[in-house]
Each structure stands twice: as C-alpha cells, then as structure tokens.
Amino acid sequence: MIPASFAYARPTSVDEALQAIAAGGEDVKIMAGGQSLIPVMRLRLAAPETVVDLTRVTELRGVREDGDSLVIGAMTTHSDILRDPLIAQYGKLIAEATETVADPAVRHRGTFGGALAHADPAGDLPAVALALDAEFVIAGPGGARRSVPASAFFVDYLTTALEEGELLVEVRVPKLGEGWGVRYEKFNRVAQAWSIVAVAAAVRREGSTIAEARIGLTNMGSTPLRATATEQALVGADVSLETVTAAAAQAAEGTEPSSDLNAQADYRQHLARVLTGRAVRAAAGL
Amino acid sequence: MTLTEDPTTTADGPAKEVGNARLRKEDARLITGKTTWTDNMVLPGMLHMAFLRSPVAHATISHLDVSAAKDRPNVVAVYTGQDFKDEQGTIPCAWPVTPDMVNPGHPSIAVDTVNHVGEAVAIVVARTRTAAVDAVEAIDVDYENLPVVLDMEEAVKDGADLVHASTSSNTSYHFVFDAGEAGTGSDTDAAFRDAEVTVSRRFVQQRLIPAFMEPRSAVVGVQGDNYTLWSATQIPHILRVMGALTTGIPEHKLRVVAPDVGGGFGGKLQVCPEEILALLVARRLGKPVKWTETRSESLMTAHHGRDQIQYIDVAAKKDGTVTGLRVRLLADMGAYLRLITPGVPALGAFMFPGIYKFPAYRFECDGVFTNKVPTDAYRGAGRPEATFAIERIMDELAVELDMDPMELRRKNWISAEEFPFTTVAGLEYDSGDYEQATQAALELLGYDELRAEQKRRRESGDPVQLGIGISTFTEMCGLAPSRVLGSLSFGAGGWEQASIRMLPTGKVEVVTGSTPHGQGHETAWSQIVADELGVPFEDVEVLHGDTAISSRGLDTYGSRSLVVGGTAVVKAAEKVVAKARKIAAHLLEASEDDLEFSGGKFSVKGTPGAGLGIQEIALAIFAAHDYPEGIEPSIDAEAAFDPVNFSFPHGTHLCAMEVDTETGFVTIRKYASVDDIGTIVNPIIVEGQMHGGLAQGIAQALYEEAIYDADGNLTTGTFVDYLLPSAADLPTFHTGNTVHAATSNPLGAKGVGEAGCIASTPAVVNAALDAVRHLGVTDIRMPLTPERVWRAIHQGGDGGDRAAEGSNAYGGARTTESGIEEAAQ
Missing domain, CATH: 3.30.465.10 (Uridine Diphospho-n-acetylenolpyruvylglucosamine Reductase; domain 3)
Structure with missing residues (x-):
C-alpha cells in the first residue's frame, strides 16, 4: 500500500524539531523509528499533513x-x-x-x-x-x-x-540495583507478534520478605495498567509459592481487556493471573 | 545430511547426478533478488492500475460516479463494470465436477452486484501507481446491502438467503462417489448396518490463505494486435489458453510469460480477474499497463483454500478391523467458481480411505456458495482435508475401541506385499512399505522414551502435559493421467512437454513446460539431463515460463513437475541420444548396434580409445558437413509424457506436543517424519520441500485461519491477524526417507511438493489431543489457539469460535472502499 502524500521534515536538533512541528500544519505526525507509523500510513489509517522525522536528532539518542x-x-x-x-x-x-x-x-x-x-x-x-x-x-x-x-x-x-x-x-526511570529481581512474562502465539497479554514484574526482596513489588500489565485495557491489588498483597509477604499465587489471583482486578481473535476478555484475565504468578515467582527467585 | 557440491567418480563410471545433493543453481539470483520479478518490469509508456474494491460482502451497486477520479492528476482513465460488461466474459471454471453443476458466472469486475468484500468495482488507470491509488479515493459509490450468506450449514437450508439471485439454492453441485456403485467396494449402508462399532465426527477445515511471498503482479505489453502478459503465475500455459478464450484475443496473438515467481502454493494456479482486466484495459487503451497487488489486497482478494465442514463416520469390528467409511462434505466455494474451485474437494474424494483397507466407502460433497472470496487450490488441494479426516477419526476409533492408535492403523493398513493395491476408491497404489516407514519414524522420534515421559507427567499431574500424535498418510500426486482427468470432467490433460536443444558449443538448453515458482526445477532438470546425456551439470540451462519459448506445457501444481515434467525431460534426452547415435555411427564408421553410450560418449564395443562425445556431435551436426543421408541435421528433440497412473508417496509423521494446561499454549516438543517419495533426484530440494510443507501443515493446525466477521468483512486482513509462523516458532524437523520407486515413471519419483503439508496437520492435532484427552477433551478446532485449547480443557467443547474482532495492534486493519478502514477504537 502506498501512503497518501505528505510533507516531510528532518530536523537535526530538538529546537529544529519543535519548530518543524509548529510549522507542520494541522496534522503533524512525529516519526521516531517509524515501525508503527509507517505501516499505519501505508494502510492509510493515518494520512498526516507533515511527518517530522527525528532520526537525525542525535541529542535524543543514548x-x-x-x-x-x-x-x-x-x-x-x-x-x-x-x-x-x-x-x-x-x-x-x-x-x-x-x-x-x-x-x-x-x-x-x-x-x-x-x-x-x-x-x-x-x-x-x-x-x-x-x-x-x-x-x-x-x-x-x-x-x-x-x-x-x-x-x-x-x-x-x-x-x-x-x-x-x-x-x-x-x-x-529509577535504577533497579541490588535486591531487585525482574521478569517480563510475554504471551503471544508467534515470536514476532504483539503481546496477547504480558506482565512486567520487579520485586525487591529483603531476606525472605518481599519489600517492594511493581507489576505492569500489557494489553489488559486501553492503556497499560498496574496490578495494584497484587502489589499490595505482596508487600511485606513471605516469599513463598502460596503467597505469590494468592496475590497473583488478584492481578486482573479492575481490568477491562478487549476481546479479539487472539483472546476474549475472560481468557485475557485468566492469562493475567497466570502470567503474574509466573513473573513474580521468577522475579522473586522462587 | 552432507552437502556435497562435487560428484565423486566411482570405479563403475562417472558418478550419477541424480541423487546428488546439489545446491540449487537458481538460488543465488532468487535469494538476492537479482532477477526480474514481474513487478520489476518497466515498459515504455506503461500505465498503472489500481482497484476500487467492495467494502461490503453482498450488495447492489446503487450509485457509482467516477468523474472526480478522472479529474485527478495523472489519471488516464477510470473504468467500471459497465465499461467491460460486454467483453469481460467470465473467469473460467475448468472443472465442472457434475453435469448439472450450477455456475452463475464470475465477472472480473462487478457490474450490478458485489458478492464478496474485495470484489473489483472500478479501475483507475494512471501514469504512476501513486496517482492511481490516490484517485481511487475520489470515486463516489453507494451500495444497497443484500443479506449476507456466510455459514455453510445455514446456507444449504431450505429458504436460506441466496448469494446469487439467479440460482435456486446456494448449492452449486452435489458430487457423489459410491464404491458400491462404482464396483470398487461393497455397500456402505450395509457395512454400517452390520457394524459392531461406529464412530462419527464433525471436523472443520478452516479457511486458509495461501500467503505466497511475492504478491500477484501482471504487466501487459501491446505490440499492434499482439499482447504479452507477464504475470507472477504458476500457470503461464493455461493462462494463455484461458486468457485468450476469455478476452477473445486470439491465442496466437497472446504470449504469456511467468518470469521468476516467488511462490504460489496453489494460490497462483488461477486465471485472476486482475489478469483479465489488465488485458482488457491494455487493449482498450492500446498502452502497456501494470498491476501489482498490496499485501492486504492479496489477503482479501486472491483465492483462499480449504474451508470444509466434514461429517465422517467409520464402521469397524470390535477387534479394530475397519468395515466402512462414509464422508459428507460441505465445501465453501465462496462467491464464485474460479479455475478449479469445485474440483478441489472432489479430488479429495479419492483420498479419504488413506492407507487402509476399507471394504465399503461412500463420499458425498456439496459445493456451497457464500459471500466470501472464492476458494481454490492450496498446497495439497483436497488431499490434506481427506488425510486430516481419516487420520483424526482413526485416533477417535482407537479411543472408542481402547486400542493403541498405531496398532489400529497397523491392523488395517495395506501391507508391503500387497502392492500394487487397488483401493476402495478405485486407485491403484503403486509401491511402498508403511511398516518400514513407521518403524523408522518411531526410532527418529524416540517414541518409547516420550511415551514413558508422558506417563510420568500424567501421574504427577504436571501442568505441562505431553502427547504423541500419529499421521500415517498417503497421497496421490503427479497430476495426472490425461484419461483419468477426462473421466473426472477436468478441462485439461495431465501430460507434460520437454525439449532439448544441443547448442554448437556442446551446451544444452532444456525447455520444460512445467513452470517453476521456487521449486528448483533448474537444478533438478540439470541433474537429470547431466545423467541422461553425460554432460556436465554446469553445461545445462533450463528454460521455462514463456509460451514463446516453451510452447506446450501444463505447468506446476499437484506435485507433478518431476514425476511428469521430469519424465518428459528423460524422454526427450533419450531421443537426443538416439538421434546422436546415428551420427556417431556414421562418423565412427561403425554400426549403430556396435555403439555403446556412457558418460556422454559413444564408443565402439571392443575398441578402446575410439569414441565421440555427444557435445562434439552437437558441433558436428551444427556444421553439418558430414552426416548420414536421410536424416535431419539436428539432434534436438522434444517429447511429451502422459503418465499411466498417479504416484502415491506415503509416510509416517509423528509429533510430540507439550500442552500448558494453565494457559492452553501448545509447543511442539519433537517432530519426526519418514517419507517415501520414491527415487530422490536431489536430497536438498527434497529436504527443503519437506520443511516448507511441514511448516504449512503445522501452521494450519496451530496458526492460520481466515476469519470473516458477521458482516462478511475479512478480519484477518493483514499478517498481524493472519498468523504465519517463522522459523523461530517451529521445531527442528527430524526427517528421513524410505525408497520404493514409483512404477509409473522411469525416474521412479513420486513427488514431494505437498507431502509435508498433507501429512503433518493431523499429526499435530492428534498430539495435542493425546496430551489432554485424559482431561476430558475429545476435539479442538483448528487452529489450536491457546484460548481454544484452554477452553476445551477447562470448559469442555472444541474451543469454539474465536472472536471476530481483529487485534488492536497499530489500529487494526479492516476492509473498506480503499481497502482499509479504522477499526473501532
């Protein structure tokens, strides 16, 4: 598919980029790597008036x-x-x-x-x-x-x-150093696909106790979500299979995931619970 | 496998090229793209076509105004169905499977009504592709919706809404093969009446999309009243005949060229509406035109495959001896009949009995119209569907009888000493040994160890369960004996043509009518000719795909190329040698009978040293200064070959599958297959075909499904939602071969292009079921998405329908006027 025509700017600094965005007209799209924007433009789901390409703004890299x-x-x-x-x-x-x-x-x-x-x-x-x-x-x-x-x-x-x-x-982002364990537990059907559901877990242990837990949910709603109930249940808990499993059972609380051909909402919620359990166990070193 | 580039010479003479693992000579240019794909073609003054396609599945076109599009920059012309209604004819259907088959006709561009999403409604012709695509958006069109017919089981009911108002029902044909009536078996009703055990199942063959790598593309050149059509097609020869008949361009004024073509899998075994329209537009304007589809256009409008509902009953004795097989199919034709749409399920009719000695068999199939893109050939075409059904129900029967599934198969399969064996479907299986292939496959898999592990996992209640699936399959390939095709009402024969040109420098041109689209014909044919003529492999060039160069041919599909086309090459080579023999005798002043031909050289028996190479003879006859009276000054030759029978590859495929019962995710732990494809010309090509076939067969089991929503929109409109596996998702394939030469061709080859795709699907599904059957699961619909597996385990049933909404990744892509619309956000 061929995108609709658009104006193109390729600034080399943040200042130039801001100027290009300001000068770009009604509908400006900022292109970073283009790995989502270009497919969307080729499918004509997006037809911006101006594309501001940031690839030469080297100060933004690193x-x-x-x-x-x-x-x-x-x-x-x-x-x-x-x-x-x-x-x-x-x-x-x-x-x-x-x-x-x-x-x-x-x-x-x-x-x-x-x-x-x-x-x-x-x-x-x-x-x-x-x-x-x-x-x-x-x-x-x-x-x-x-x-x-x-x-x-x-x-x-x-x-x-x-x-x-x-x-x-x-x-x-905060540095996660000593004491922190992490796991990104991704569930998809083929290697290159988007997540059907995924769970990002970071857990800090103090001895046999969980001192901090941070859990993010991918694709469980229209925005990324925190599994707040699970986090709260984990903090101060003993590091054990039972406490982690019990806490993970609350991972889908308050979520309203979409239904699509990969997963209907109830199955997504089930996955969130299972994957949270797996992610936290791995992050906590269980 | 050892990769060897140089054949070794043995004491018995030069080493044979056939059997040598040659790297493919065509690969360097194909892989690096240093070749002319159709879309690379640029002709002077060439115009570009883009289509407005229907966003609705069934409607009358109530308003269509193209004037604004005509005013867009660089637009040369805009056409609608009204412009071509008197000259577009109908896309040909070459396989009227029954005398009373209903074919409502298939316009290349819709005139009054649209019958599936993606049907062409208007054509913009512009000086650039971009201008054409932009102008499509300026076309003003309104539709008046008609009831949409999607579900086959509903569509065949009395009073169902109709796809075509001109027909009295949605059933195109009712095809029956009854072994009792045909005299190839006994009465099926009696078999079921007397059965000690019967098992009945309903299986769903989901709709698939061939998903070839190179999108379809066509370029038409105009030279006066001569036309050249370059197309990314599997079938330049058939396209020439059909294109001429459809457009009225005389056949001798139409040349068709298939340059290097990037895959097809049956998806380019078609006379595409767009190819016909490119010819019509070029003729109307007198200008060259090009059309290349986008990937979304391809998924939406190129023909799909499979899509059957299978009702299958098996009758047996309590000891496991099968006594009868009954098959009823609903086969989704889609909205129209394309080239062999109706024939695909009918071809499967002969393969449902598989490798088993059923005494009674009856097959019935209804071809059903729906408001979807037409189905047609897709790798295996009828045989994967049949193999799936029989291999799945053999497992079900084993469960019913509490028998080991391999023992049940062994009890019923044709034993090695029974070949040639005439089946209940009337086919004569040529050769094989199912036991030998099975034993080899069991060893490759490590069957006993995996069974022991399966037992341990069951006993410990491991959340990850293990299962082993079996598929002992055969197929019919090498399409085909022309008389058999005639008896099946197929519109063409099954012969193939080859010619060999001996050039003055001794180099050899082989012209084949079997047009490759990635199979490696150039390498395999070179190996055959190197052996037959005793010339170096490198001295052979294989020409193909251009009807002006290869005037006769029937192209590539149905695992026919080597079996039929390769044999034609052998026959042509034999003629070359026979012609050269006369000249050699003359020049060596010997009797023809005293000459022996070996290693490319004629020599006089008993006279060491004296001899003449065939490449030297090529130069001698080019000069033609000295040759026998009464013969032509040429050793070139051509041959046509018509096989007397199909060939019947077989094999045993075993899949070990892990099922995560908590998520439903399935992972192939190990896959082993041993195939008997007769004599192997090139082991690397065979290995490649097996791997690709396995990938596609496994993909049907686990990944691929074309889904339409309730309005008939194709949900799986991009590769985000139409899921294809990559190497990262597939296991190592442990493959092996047994060799029982085919008896119907001198090469002894059986064909390998479809074997992996045909055999693997039921092995994979059987494996998943074997892993979770103790949890109460009896069936899971394909593809085995994690959600379906999870639901089958935890909620019963077969996993059910998937949601028809596409995933929301980058906005989701859905069909509309310009091909796409924004998904509901």
Whole structure:
C-alpha cells in the first residue's frame, strides 16, 4: 500500500524539531523509528499533513545516569538499549521486555521513546514504564520542558498526555540495583507478534520478605495498567509459592481487556493471573 | 545430511547426478533478488492500475460516479463494470465436477452486484501507481446491502438467503462417489448396518490463505494486435489458453510469460480477474499497463483454500478391523467458481480411505456458495482435508475401541506385499512399505522414551502435559493421467512437454513446460539431463515460463513437475541420444548396434580409445558437413509424457506436543517424519520441500485461519491477524526417507511438493489431543489457539469460535472502499 502524500521534515536538533512541528500544519505526525507509523500510513489509517522525522536528532539518542535514575533519550533504539551497559546493570526489566519486541530488523529502527509515545496497549514498553513509575520529559513549543509521571502519561488507546506541538525528549526511570529481581512474562502465539497479554514484574526482596513489588500489565485495557491489588498483597509477604499465587489471583482486578481473535476478555484475565504468578515467582527467585 | 557440491567418480563410471545433493543453481539470483520479478518490469509508456474494491460482502451497486477520479492528476482513465460488461466474459471454471453443476458466472469486475468484500468495482488507470491509488479515493459509490450468506450449514437450508439471485439454492453441485456403485467396494449402508462399532465426527477445515511471498503482479505489453502478459503465475500455459478464450484475443496473438515467481502454493494456479482486466484495459487503451497487488489486497482478494465442514463416520469390528467409511462434505466455494474451485474437494474424494483397507466407502460433497472470496487450490488441494479426516477419526476409533492408535492403523493398513493395491476408491497404489516407514519414524522420534515421559507427567499431574500424535498418510500426486482427468470432467490433460536443444558449443538448453515458482526445477532438470546425456551439470540451462519459448506445457501444481515434467525431460534426452547415435555411427564408421553410450560418449564395443562425445556431435551436426543421408541435421528433440497412473508417496509423521494446561499454549516438543517419495533426484530440494510443507501443515493446525466477521468483512486482513509462523516458532524437523520407486515413471519419483503439508496437520492435532484427552477433551478446532485449547480443557467443547474482532495492534486493519478502514477504537 502506498501512503497518501505528505510533507516531510528532518530536523537535526530538538529546537529544529519543535519548530518543524509548529510549522507542520494541522496534522503533524512525529516519526521516531517509524515501525508503527509507517505501516499505519501505508494502510492509510493515518494520512498526516507533515511527518517530522527525528532520526537525525542525535541529542535524543543514548542512555545516561543521573543519581538514582537512568535517563533514556527518546530516540534510543531498541538495539541500543539491548547493548547499553547502564541498562544491563540497572534496567534489566527494560532489557527483558525490549528483547521480546518484534524482530531484529524492527528493534534496529524502533525506539524506546517512539514505542512509549505511540502508547499501543499491546506494545511491551508502556507497561514496563508504568511499573517503573517512569517520568516523561516533554519539550513544548518554544523549548519549555515539563515532566509527566507514567501514571498520567498513558491516557487512552494510542493516546498520551503529549499535547499538540510537544515532543517526548527523554524518560527517567529509577535504577533497579541490588535486591531487585525482574521478569517480563510475554504471551503471544508467534515470536514476532504483539503481546496477547504480558506482565512486567520487579520485586525487591529483603531476606525472605518481599519489600517492594511493581507489576505492569500489557494489553489488559486501553492503556497499560498496574496490578495494584497484587502489589499490595505482596508487600511485606513471605516469599513463598502460596503467597505469590494468592496475590497473583488478584492481578486482573479492575481490568477491562478487549476481546479479539487472539483472546476474549475472560481468557485475557485468566492469562493475567497466570502470567503474574509466573513473573513474580521468577522475579522473586522462587 | 552432507552437502556435497562435487560428484565423486566411482570405479563403475562417472558418478550419477541424480541423487546428488546439489545446491540449487537458481538460488543465488532468487535469494538476492537479482532477477526480474514481474513487478520489476518497466515498459515504455506503461500505465498503472489500481482497484476500487467492495467494502461490503453482498450488495447492489446503487450509485457509482467516477468523474472526480478522472479529474485527478495523472489519471488516464477510470473504468467500471459497465465499461467491460460486454467483453469481460467470465473467469473460467475448468472443472465442472457434475453435469448439472450450477455456475452463475464470475465477472472480473462487478457490474450490478458485489458478492464478496474485495470484489473489483472500478479501475483507475494512471501514469504512476501513486496517482492511481490516490484517485481511487475520489470515486463516489453507494451500495444497497443484500443479506449476507456466510455459514455453510445455514446456507444449504431450505429458504436460506441466496448469494446469487439467479440460482435456486446456494448449492452449486452435489458430487457423489459410491464404491458400491462404482464396483470398487461393497455397500456402505450395509457395512454400517452390520457394524459392531461406529464412530462419527464433525471436523472443520478452516479457511486458509495461501500467503505466497511475492504478491500477484501482471504487466501487459501491446505490440499492434499482439499482447504479452507477464504475470507472477504458476500457470503461464493455461493462462494463455484461458486468457485468450476469455478476452477473445486470439491465442496466437497472446504470449504469456511467468518470469521468476516467488511462490504460489496453489494460490497462483488461477486465471485472476486482475489478469483479465489488465488485458482488457491494455487493449482498450492500446498502452502497456501494470498491476501489482498490496499485501492486504492479496489477503482479501486472491483465492483462499480449504474451508470444509466434514461429517465422517467409520464402521469397524470390535477387534479394530475397519468395515466402512462414509464422508459428507460441505465445501465453501465462496462467491464464485474460479479455475478449479469445485474440483478441489472432489479430488479429495479419492483420498479419504488413506492407507487402509476399507471394504465399503461412500463420499458425498456439496459445493456451497457464500459471500466470501472464492476458494481454490492450496498446497495439497483436497488431499490434506481427506488425510486430516481419516487420520483424526482413526485416533477417535482407537479411543472408542481402547486400542493403541498405531496398532489400529497397523491392523488395517495395506501391507508391503500387497502392492500394487487397488483401493476402495478405485486407485491403484503403486509401491511402498508403511511398516518400514513407521518403524523408522518411531526410532527418529524416540517414541518409547516420550511415551514413558508422558506417563510420568500424567501421574504427577504436571501442568505441562505431553502427547504423541500419529499421521500415517498417503497421497496421490503427479497430476495426472490425461484419461483419468477426462473421466473426472477436468478441462485439461495431465501430460507434460520437454525439449532439448544441443547448442554448437556442446551446451544444452532444456525447455520444460512445467513452470517453476521456487521449486528448483533448474537444478533438478540439470541433474537429470547431466545423467541422461553425460554432460556436465554446469553445461545445462533450463528454460521455462514463456509460451514463446516453451510452447506446450501444463505447468506446476499437484506435485507433478518431476514425476511428469521430469519424465518428459528423460524422454526427450533419450531421443537426443538416439538421434546422436546415428551420427556417431556414421562418423565412427561403425554400426549403430556396435555403439555403446556412457558418460556422454559413444564408443565402439571392443575398441578402446575410439569414441565421440555427444557435445562434439552437437558441433558436428551444427556444421553439418558430414552426416548420414536421410536424416535431419539436428539432434534436438522434444517429447511429451502422459503418465499411466498417479504416484502415491506415503509416510509416517509423528509429533510430540507439550500442552500448558494453565494457559492452553501448545509447543511442539519433537517432530519426526519418514517419507517415501520414491527415487530422490536431489536430497536438498527434497529436504527443503519437506520443511516448507511441514511448516504449512503445522501452521494450519496451530496458526492460520481466515476469519470473516458477521458482516462478511475479512478480519484477518493483514499478517498481524493472519498468523504465519517463522522459523523461530517451529521445531527442528527430524526427517528421513524410505525408497520404493514409483512404477509409473522411469525416474521412479513420486513427488514431494505437498507431502509435508498433507501429512503433518493431523499429526499435530492428534498430539495435542493425546496430551489432554485424559482431561476430558475429545476435539479442538483448528487452529489450536491457546484460548481454544484452554477452553476445551477447562470448559469442555472444541474451543469454539474465536472472536471476530481483529487485534488492536497499530489500529487494526479492516476492509473498506480503499481497502482499509479504522477499526473501532
């Protein structure tokens, strides 16, 4: 399929990008890796007036430390993430989820920020960002920056807190170091497919007790969700098969997943419970 | 397997090329794309076509205004069905399976009504492809919806809504094969009346999409009143005849070329509406045109495969001896009959008895119209459906009788000493040994160890259960003896043509009528000719796919190429040698009878040293200065071969399957197959065909399903929702062969193109059921999605229908005027 015609801008800095977005007319689409946008345009589900291509905005690419946080540039590709030593040390949950994204060709072009800004509930990284309480650093027209927590960033299906004219610049996540165990438990029918359901779990143990638990759910609603009831049940609990299983049984509480040819809603909720159990057991070292 | 590039010479003479694991000579250009695919063709002044396609499954076209599209930039013309209604004819159906079969006709472009989503409604012709696609959006069209017919069991009821107003029912034909009436078996009703045990099942063969890698593409060139159609087709020869008959372009004014073609799987065994329309548009404008489909267009409008509801009954004695088989099919034709739409299920009629000695057999099939894209050939075409049904119900019978499923099969299959064996369906199976293949497969799988593990897992209540599935199959391939096809009312014969040209430098051109689309004909034919003529493998070039070069042929499908087309090559080579012998005798001043031909050289018996190579003779006869009186100055030859029988590959496929009972996810633990495909010309090509066939057969069992929603929209409109496995999703295949030469061709080859696809599907489903049968599961609908498996385990039933909504990944893709609309968000 051939996309409808569009104007194209390829800025080299954040400032230039913001200007291009401002000058792009009514319907501007920002292209990061293009791995979701281009298919949608080719299917003519989207026909933007202007595409602003960020691939040459090098300042947005890379991972750095800032105290207790990792700061991930929005244009850092999935392959960059998988090769990054800071991610390997402090961002294992991100790495695990990123490894499951599509195939090597997609991971080579697709970006961390693009995946989050696209906010596909079947995408793998939104639930991870939510579980980690990521902070989204957004540049507005003129260059002013604001920060939005993950809990407020994902608004609806393919919809985020990004306003017109704004650009996602970087994402700050807490370093998960000593004591933390993680697991991204993805359920799909073939290796390259989107998640039918997936669970991102990070658990910090203190001895035989669970001190902290962060659990994000992929594709269990129109946005990524936290399995709050399960998290609460886990904190302070003994690390045992029984407590984890009992806590995981609450993982689908409050979810309203969609029904499609891969899974009807009740089965998705069942999967969320089973996969949460598996993810937490693995993260807790059971 | 050892890959060898250089044949070794043995003491008995030059090593044979046949049997040598040659790397495929065509692969370098195919894999790197350094060839001319149809869409690479650019002709001077070439225009581009794009289609407006129906977004609704059944409707009258109440309003159609193309004037705005005509005004779009670079648009040359816009046509509707009204423009071509008097000259488009009907897409041909070459297989009227019964004398009273109802064929309402198949316009290439809709005139008044649309009968499936994706049917062509208007054509934009523009100077660029982009301009054509853009202008499609400017067409103004309204539809008045008619009732949509989708469910076959509803469609055949009295008073059902009709797909075609011109017909009295949705049943196109009722085809019956009754062994009792045919004299090939006893009375089926009596067999069931007297049965000690009967088992009845309803199986669903889901609708599949061939999903070839290269999308369909057609380019038409115009030279005065001569037309050349380049097409990504499996069947240039048949397309030429049918294209000429359909459009009225005289056959000798139409040349069809299939350049390198990127797969087909039966999906390009078709006279496509778009090919006909490209010819009509080129003729109307006197200009070259091109059409290349998008992937979404391909999934929506290229023909689909399978789609049967199978009601199957088996009668047996308590000791397991089978006494009768009864099959009733509903076969979904879709909205129209295309080239062999009605024949696919009818071809399966002869394979339901499988390898078993049923004394009584009756087969009935209703071809049913629905408002979906037509079905037609898809890898196996009738035989996978039959094999699935018989191999599934043999397992069900084993359960009913509390017998080991392999023992039940062994008790009933044809034993090695009984070949050739005439079956209850009237086919004469040529050769084989089912026991030998089975023993080899059991060893490859490690059957006993896996059975022991299965027992342990059951006893411990492991959440991951293990099962082993069996498929002991045969198939009929090498389509086909022309007289048999005639008796089945097929519109063509089954012969194949080959010619061999000996060039002055000794190089050899082999022209085959069997047009490849990825099979490796160039390599295999070169190996055959190298042996027959004693020339180096590298000295052989294989030409194909162009009706101006290969004037006669019947193309590639039904695992026929090597068996029929390869044999034609052998026959042509024999003629070349016979012609060269006369010249050799003349030049060596010897009697023909005193000449022996070996290793490409004629020599005089008892006279070592004296000799003349066939490549030298090629030069000698090119010069033609000195050759015998009374013969033509050429050693070129051609031959046509018409087989006297099908060939019958067989094999034993075993699948070990792990089922996660908590999620329903199934994982193939190990897959082993031993196939008997007769003599093997090239082990690498065989291995490749087996792997590809297994992948597709496993994919039917586990992944693929074309789903229409209640309005007749194709939900699985992209590869996001129409799921194909990759290498990452499939296991290592442990394959082996036994060799019992086919008796109906001099190569002894049986055909391998479809075997893996035919055999594997029931092995996989049987394996999953074997893993969870102790949990009360008796059937799971294909594909075995995790959800279906989970529901079958935890809620009973066969897993049920899947939701018809597509997944929401990147917005979901659904059908509409321009092909797509946004899914409900």
